[in-house]
Amino acid sequence: MQSKKKSTPEKFYTLGAFEFPADVQVIKGRLESEGIYVYLKDENFLNTDPLVSQAIGGVKLQVYTRDKDKALKIYDEYRRYAQDDNGDPIVCPNCKASRSEVYYTRKGYLNKLFPFFEKRKYKCLACGMITQPQ
Template sequence: MSTFVNIARFQYSSEAQIVKGKLQSEGIEVFLADQVLIDTDPLVSQAIGGVKLNVYADDEERARAILSEIDNYSLNDEGNRVVCPNCESSRVKVYTHIKDVRSFFAFLFSFLTFALPIHYKYDYHCENCEEKFSLNQPDAGRKLGKE
């Protein structure tokens, strides 16, 4: 009997479905855990560890190789890679946060009404130099998408 191996976790099931489709197109059988629970209430995603993408242990190496080919770094509104203004690396990921009053009240409203959050603030974090920046910064806008 084959065993399952967890190879990735995603905050939302839509992200997991995209990767699942790619792996299935390569002939790898994929199983998603906790997808229905998170689709029912997305606010519990971080509490339960997100949607888990599982494959058979026999397919693990091939599945991880395919995952490493998928570029999961951030793109700007024009579809170009976001480049760090400090080190010019394209290993940049986007993160949402609650830092101002408007974001806090939007989160509170969403939490109390079981609705999806309607207002986000975004920060970009460089995995190379750990710089945190926003696309609204003058330096960041000048260096976008040149790779």
């Protein structure tokens, strides 16, 4: 009698989230050209109703965790960093890096349903500090 070997399911790592499905297509193509499988979570849902993008956190660009490091290196070449109202990059007050992304904690029932009510914060990708503009 042969024992059946259980395989563990592959885990995904989310590289980033994009407001609209079209915004992610360039980086998706670049990752796939390097042999990295890409999954776009919530893409079909947002193609049918793009107005709920903020409510569900946009299209999530995901790769297998085994490809995470290679994918992050490629993604960092294309990543758009947060900018202020004048188009200048957001500078981290801790490490002075200009590599920040918009960050939402989505804590609380109201912010999970309506994330646009939460005050905008920024997370520095160099040191991890989360700041809120004045």
